[in-house]
Amino acid sequence: MTTDVLNDQDSHESEHHDDHKMTGIKRWLYTTNHKDIGTLYLWFSFIMFLIGGALAMVIRAELFQPGLQIVEPDFFNQLTTMHGLIMVFGAIMPAFVGFANWMIPMMIGAPDMALPRMNNWSFWILPFAFAILLSSFFLEGGAPNFGWTFYAPLSTTYSNGSTAFFVFAIHIMGASSIMGAINIVVTIMNMRAPGMTYMKMPLFVWTFFITAYLLIAVMPILAGVVTMLLTDTYFGTSFFDAAGGGDPVLFQHIFWFFGHPEVYIMILPAFGIVSTIIPAFSRKPLFGYSSMVYATSSIALLSFIVWAHHMFTTGMPLFGELFFMYCTMLIAVPTGVKVFNWVATMWRGSLTFETPMMFSIAFVILFTIGGFSGLMLALTPVDFQYHDTYFVVAHFHYVLVTGSLFSIFAGAYYWLPKWTGHMYNETLGKWHFWCSLISVNLLFFPMHFLGLAGMPRRIPDYALQFADFNKWVSIGGFAFGLSQLIFLVVVIKCIRGGEKAPAKPWDGAEGLEWTVASPAPYHTFSTPPKID
Amino acid sequence: MTTKEYETYYVPAQSHWPIVGAVALFLIAYGSGNYVSDHFGNNPTDDGYGGFLLIAGLGLIIYMLFGWFSNVINESMSGKYSHQLDNSFRQGMSWFIFSEVMFFAAFFGALFYVRVFAVPWLDGAGNNVMTGEVLWPDFTAAWPLLTTPDGTETTAMGWFGLPLLNTILLLTSSVTAHFAHVALEQNKRLQLKVWLGLTILLGSAFLGFQVLEYAHGYSEEMQLYLTSGVYGNTFYLLTGFHGMHVTLGTVMLIVMFFRIWKGHFTPENHFAFQAASWYWHFVDVVWVMLFVFVYIL
Ligand code: HEM
Ligand SMILES: [Cu+2]
Numbered sequence: 001m002t003t004d005v006l007n008d009q010d011s012h013e014s015e016h017h018d019d020h021k022m023t024g025i026k027r028w029l030y031t032t033n034h035k036d037i038g039t040l041y042l043w044f045s046f047i048m049f050l051i052g053g054a055l056a057m058v059i060r061a062e063l064f065q066p067g068l069q070i071v072e073p074d075f076f077n078q079l080t081t082m083h084g085l086i087m088v089f090g091a092i093m094p095a096f097v098g099f100a101n102w103m104i105p106m107m108i109g110a111p112d113m114a115l116p117r118m119n120n121w122s123f124w125i126l127p128f129a130f131a132i133l134l135s136s137f138f139l140e141g142g143a144p145n146f147g148w149t150f151y152a153p154l155s156t157t158y159s160n161g162s163t164a165f166f167v168f169a170i171h172i173m174g175a176s177s178i179m180g181a182i183n184i185v186v187t188i189m190n191m192r193a194p195g196m197t198y199m200k201m202p203l204f205v206w207t208f209f210i211t212a213y214l215l216i217a218v219m220p221i222l223a224g225v226v227t228m229l230l231t232d233t234y235f236g237t238s239f240f241d242a243a244g245g246g247d248p249v250l251f252q253h254i255f256w257f258f259g260h261p262e263v264y265i266m267i268l269p270a271f272g273i274v275s276t277i278i279p280a281f282s283r284k285p286l287f288g289y290s291s292m293v294y295a296t297s298s299i300a301l302l303s304f305i306v307w308a309h310h311m312f313t314t315g316m317p318l319f320g321e322l323f324f325m326y327c328t329m330l331i332a333v334p335t336g337v338k339v340f341n342w343v344a345t346m347w348r349g350s351l352t353f354e355t356p357m358m359f360s361i362a363f364v365i366l367f368t369i370g371g372f373s374g375l376m377l378a379l380t381p382v383d384f385q386y387h388d389t390y391f392v393v394a395h396f397h398y399v400l401v402t403g404s405l406f407s408i409f410a411g412a413y414y415w416l417p418k419w420t421g422h423m424y425n426e427t428l429g430k431w432h433f434w435c436s437l438i439s440v441n442l443l444f445f446p447m448h449f450l451g452l453a454g455m456p457r458r459i460p461d462y463a464l465q466f467a468d469f470n471k472w473v474s475i476g477g478f479a480f481g482l483s484q485l486i487f488l489v490v491v492i493k494c495i496r497g498g499e500k501a502p503a504k505p506w507d508g509a510e511g512l513e514w515t516v517a518s519p520a521p522y523h524t525f526s527t528p529p530k531i532d
Numbered sequence: 533m534t535t536k537e538y539e540t541y542y543v544p545a546q547s548h549w550p551i552v553g554a555v556a557l558f559l560i561a562y563g564s565g566n567y568v569s570d571h572f573g574n575n576p577t578d579d580g581y582g583g584f585l586l587i588a589g590l591g592l593i594i595y596m597l598f599g600w601f602s603n604v605i606n607e608s609m610s611g612k613y614s615h616q617l618d619n620s621f622r623q624g625m626s627w628f629i630f631s632e633v634m635f636f637a638a639f640f641g642a643l644f645y646v647r648v649f650a651v652p653w654l655d656g657a658g659n660n661v662m663t664g665e666v667l668w669p670d671f672t673a674a675w676p677l678l679t680t681p682d683g684t685e686t687t688a689m690g691w692f693g694l695p696l697l698n699t700i701l702l703l704t705s706s707v708t709a710h711f712a713h714v715a716l717e718q719n720k721r722l723q724l725k726v727w728l729g730l731t732i733l734l735g736s737a738f739l740g741f742q743v744l745e746y747a748h749g750y751s752e753e754m755q756l757y758l759t760s761g762v763y764g765n766t767f768y769l770l771t772g773f774h775g776m777h778v779t780l781g782t783v784m785l786i787v788m789f790f791r792i793w794k795g796h797f798t799p800e801n802h803f804a805f806q807a808a809s810w811y812w813h814f815v816d817v818v819w820v821m822l823f824v825f826v827y828i829l
Contacts, residue, residue, distance in 0.1 A: 022546055030546035112543045114620040117600070121550035128558035132565065164568040168561035175557065178631050186623045190616060191541070220631045224638025231769065234572035236759035239642060242667070243682035245762035247650035254638055317658055526540070 029124070032116035033522060034101045039419075040123050041098030042412075046488075048090030048130065053481050055083040060477035062460055063470050074160075076460035077145035078137070084148025088266070089173055090130050092400065095408045096269040097122075097180050100208045102419065104184065106513040106520060107202050109193025109529045114186040118179050125176035132169040136162045147458060149259065152240035152251040156232045163233045167226045174219045181215035184208055193512075195531035199293070202511055203286060206293050207272030210300045214261045214268070217304075221258040225251065249314050256307035264303045267399060268296060270367075270407035271338060274360040276511070277414050278342050281357035282349025283508035288341040295334035295341075302331050312383045321380045328378035332371065339368055354506075355429035359410035362437055363403060370398030373448065388458075391451025397444045409436075409487065416494050417501035421519030424494040428486060435483035442476030539614035542607065549600040556596055559589025605796070605804075618803055625807040629814050632777070636818055639773065643766045643825060647675050651762070654681055680761035687754045689767065691827035694745045698738050699823050702778075705734035706816040709785075709809045719799045721792070728789055731812070735782040742775050770826055777815045784808040 022030065031037060059079050062070045071079065101119065105112055113119045136143040141160030144150065155163050188209045192201070201209075229251070231237040238244025240251045271292075279286045286292065308316060308324040316324075342364050351357070373395040377383050386392060409432075416424045446469040451457075455466045462470065504514040516524050566582025607613065655673035656664025664671065668681040676688035689695070712727035749756040749767075758768045788808050791797065797805055 026546070029551045030548050032544050032547060111541050115624055116543055117547045117550055118624075120547065121553050124551050124554035125557055128554055129561070132558070132562050161569060161573055164573070165562075165565035168565045172557045172561045178628075182624050182627045182631075185627055186620050189623055190619050216627055216631050217634055220633075220635035221638045224635055224642075228639075228642065228769070230568070231758070231765070234568050237765040237769070238680070238759075238762055239646075239765055242650075242654060244680045244684065244759075244765070245651050245654065245677045246646060246765070247653070250642060250645050250650060253645060254641060257641070315659075523543075 030120070032112070032120055034105050034113045034116070034119065035419075035520065035522065037113075037119050037123050038098045038100075038102030041094045041101060041126075044123070044126060045091050045093075045095035045098060046491075048086050048094070049484070050488075051134070052083050052086035052091055053484065055079045055086070056477065057481050059083065060474040063462070064474040065471065066462055066464055066467050068461055071460065073460045074145055075142065077147075077458065078143040080458055081144045081147050081150075082133070082137075085133065085144070086130070087400075088148060088262075089170075090126075092266050092404050092408070093177065094126060096208075096211070096266070096404075097177075097184075099269065099273070099408075099411055099415075100180075100184050100212075103415065103513060104187055104205055104208060105191070106516065106524055107205050107511055108188065108191060108196055109512050109525045109531065110187060110191035111523065111526045111528075113183050114191055115183050119183050122176045122180040122183065125172050129169045129173035129176065132165055132172075136165045136169075139165070149255060150226075150229065151255070152229060152232065152248050155229055156240060159233050164230065167230045170226045171223060174223050177215055177219045181212040181219070184212040185216065188212075193525070193528035193531050199290065200531065203275040203289060203292050204272040207268045207275070207296055210296050211265050211268045214265050214300055214303070218258045218261045218265075221254060222262075225254040225258065228254070249311070252311050252314060253308065256310045257304075259310065260307040261300075261303045263396075263399070264299060266404045267367075268300065270363070270404045271296060273407040273411040273414075274342065274363050277356045277360045277410050278345050278364075280414070280506050280509040281354060281360075282346045282351050284345055284349040285510075286341070287344035287347075288337070291337055292341055295337040298334045299331060302327060302334070306331060309378055309383070312380045313387045325378055325380045329375065332375055332378075335371055339364060339371075354413070355424070355426060355433055356410045356414035358430070358433045359406045359413065362433070363406045363410065366398055366402035366406070366441075370395055370400075370403055373398060386451060388456055389451035390447045390455045390457055393457050394444050394447035394451055397447070401444065402440055406436075409433075412487075412491070414506070415513075416491070417505045418513055418518050418520055420495050420498075421501055421517075422494050422498035423501050423505060424490050425498065428490045428493070432483060432486040432490060435486065436480060439476045439479035439483055443473055443480050444476070446473050446476075539616065541614060542612045542617055544603075544607070547600075547603065549596055549603065552596045553593060553600070556589045556592035559585045559592060561589075563587075563589055605791075608801075608803075609796070618801070621803050621807070625810060629810060632814065633818075636770075636773070636821075639766070639770050640821065640825065643770065646677075646762050646766065651675060651677055675763070677761055677763040684759075684761050686756050686760035686764055688763070689745070689749060689754070689756060689827065691823065694741050694748070695823060695827045698741050698745075699819065701734050701738045701741070702816050702819050705731045705738070706813055708734065709812045713806070713809050716792075716797060716802055716805060717799050724792060725789070728785065728792065732782060732785050732789060735778060735785065735812075739775065739778055739782065742771070742778075767826060770822055774815065774818055774822055777811075777818070781808070781812045781815050784811060 028036065028040060031040075058071065059076070062068075062076060101113065104110075133143075139162055141162060144155070144162045144166045145160055146154035146158075150166070155166075188201070188205060198206075228237070228239040232240050232246075237246075239246045240248045242248070275286055275292060306324055306328040308320055309328045312321055312324075346361075353361075373391065377386055377392065377395055413424060413429055416422075450466055450469050450473075453466065455462055501518040503517050505518065506514075512525075512529060513520070515529070563582045563585025566580055567586055568582070570577050570580035570582055652658070652673045653660040653663060654668055655671055656662075657673065670683075671681045672679075678688060679685050708727045708731045712724050712731060715721075715723035715727055746768075748754060756767070757764055759765075785808055788805050791804070796802075
């Protein structure tokens with residue numbers, strides 16, 4: 001893609017707009033600027049990541065050896081529940097929305113997001129939603145303890161009294177997500193610079209586009225299911241209670257109709273990020289751009305008809321078991337296309353291995369491992385053995401941590417120079433990478449074996465034969481947690497100073513964001529660039 | 533983009549309304565959480581401040597909507613908005629309505645699932661013979677489910693009478709809303725006011741009759757309660773959420789009525805009116821679905 005940007009873009013921008021920028025706390029509370037809001041999202045997500053991580057450290061400390069050492073079983077359940085909720089809804093999703101905010105307007109040559117005030121609202125709901133969720137730790141019965149999947153009847157009949165707070169926190173969090181997603185869709189549909197047709201959009205933009213559709217489609221389903229949960233728990237309905245003609249399995253159907261698209265909401269943007277970074281450091285265009293677009297779309301469509309692969313052991317009719325098994329296996333095809341394309345992009349490229357590239361390569365390999373374990377879980381008869389064991393825990397941590405989270409790291413390193421105007425410290429970045437890579441595998445790989453050997457998930461104590469692996473897993477966990485502090489240091493150092501970054505610090509990088517100065521001026525593309 | 537000449541896209545400077553809205557939602561959510569836990573939880577109490585927080589939040593959000601929308605209206609009236617921005621609003625509203633459709637889809641999904649699977653299974657259908665035999669030997673599957681497995685009894689709300697009347701009212705109101713739109717596009721202001729006023733009346737009548745219908749359901753004679761098993765659950769949640777949407781739609785139309793009274797909107801430029809009427813058609817379509825699947829079938 002060749003771009004012909006008005007040369008005076010930068011000087012032009014800074015003359016006109018600096019008056020808009022308030023200082024102090026008001027700047028952040030009242031801002032309508034996509035870059036400010038992106039920054040807010042990214043910091044929020046990082047703080048949530050640290051809180052969720054702290055909970056995980058306690059979990060791993062408890063599991064370091066057999067027996068009950070540190071926490072009560074009930075509190076252990078609260079920890080796993082809150083860890084999952086915080087990481088999914090507080091860390092991974094907002095991080096991607098942060099990327100969307102920062103990068104999409106710059107990549108499509110738009111002056112800002114389409115609905116800037118609503119953008120601010122979407123963000124500021126989140127801290128409040130999580131304040132409510134976290135405050136439930138101080139309730140009499142404690143925080144939600146029914147798992148991040150909040151299955152009925154654990155969350156209804158057997159609720160510890162936190163269900164109402166949980167439900168309403170999810171409601172406003174969902175409202176935030178829906179508004180954020182609408183903003184992304186409208187921005188992409190309506191704000192592209194003249195000449196940027198859909199098939200000229202960077203793949204990054206495509207993946208966020210499709211993700212936003214998924215969000216608009218399934219977040220309301222989540223709102224619906226938590227509403228039924230609320231009325232079942234407090235107002236005497238029996239949607240999920242056989243005594244009144246309902247069915248607890250109905251809960252699982254509705255939840256996973258949301259839940260499976262939700263996991264793709266957390267991985268499609270990751271695909272977009274690595275599809276941006278791998279070509280840049282291979283100094284070759286992305287292999288098979290249009291096949292990437294179609295693969296992403298078909299993954300998104302298929303994600304609506306595979307939900308019951310989470311429910312193979314609930315006694316579905318045989319036809320259901322088979323249908324959902326085959327549909328799930330079908331997803332492996334477009335996913336395979338993607339992995340193939342990433343590898344083909346690197347093939348015979350002139351590769352260099354800066355930190356973003358390292359994280360991206362690790363992503364390709366380790367996400368694929370997660371995909372393979374997913375495929376194993378998709379085989380109905382086999383899943384009867386693996387379901388609710390540590391094998392599932394291993395699977396989703398490979399796709400979410402070494403998948404989504406690694407892509408977030410990769411993207412952060414890649415665009416930090418654009419965001420801050422400084423190069424990050426490459427040595428520290430490499431330290432972060434290698435420490436994370438080694439510890440994350442020590443943390444999650446043995447979980448496969450634990451699961452295959454039958455260790456159930458979500459328990460505070462375990463049989464003696466699992467002791468050795470668990471010790472190593474916990475050590476890996478602590479090491480991984482500590483490694484993330486390196487990242488914090490890198491980011492803070494990069495914000496405060498460092499080598500001055502040129503407009504385009506990566507020689508192989510493509511895209512409009514590299515045509516503006518680093519750091520990107522407060523307002524970019526008030527007049528759209530022309531794309532040929 | 534089709535426009536030849538570039539119009540500047542209006543990016544508002546700072547605004548304090550969103551954060552007011554976020555605080556309002558916080559008060560609503562936290563207040564509701566408290567209120568529901570205190571009054572309907574395991575140890576019900578009458579003290580607690582949840583209700584106050586909830587009311588404060590609702591007040592705040594109304595204040596926010598007023599302030600935010602008057603900002604937008606002023607900007608729009610002073611000609612700050614480009615054609616492209618108008619498009620953003622339109623697309624935003626369309627996707628919002630789509631998300632509402634998905635919200636109802638969750639409840640319709642639950643309805644279909646219990647009707648097609650859950651209830652028959654409780655009576656031993658499919659490979660669930662033992663479920664019926666062992667757990668609920670006296671249960672017979674039927675829809676509407678008038679006797680639940682645990683023996684709660686109720687009666688079904690027929691489709692004739694009030695529901696049919698309401699269907700006619702709402703369908704008519706969709707037509708009058710459309711006429712109002714046509715009148716606006718032809719700049720016939722008087723007709724516009726009449727048709728829109730009529731739409732509002734029809735919508736309000738619908739709501740009034742729905743209250744009557746609920747009163748009838750809750751009477752000694754019918755004993756159709758929210759707690760009357762999964763038939764009552766789906767009935768009240770589906771019609772209740774629909775009713776809440778009709779209420780919201782009516783409020784929107786009333787606001788539009790006042791704006792038209794004040795001389796707002798032109799044949800070319802009337803996004804807000806259009807959004808309200810789209811919303812109105814949407815609640816209408818949902819009602820038709822309800823009428824078919826909740827009442828008739
Ligand atoms: C190759 C594609 C994938 C396949 C075939 C697949 C398949 C599965 C299956 C069958 C399960 C259910 C296992 C069980 O509970 O017994 C599962 C669980 C899970 N998967 Fe995947 N998966 C894939 C990709 C992903 C991705 C990309 C993500 C997220 C980024 C993801 C996140 C999860 C999560 C979070 C769970 C566990 C949910 C829970 O019970 O808590 N999966 N996967
Ligand atoms: Cu899934």
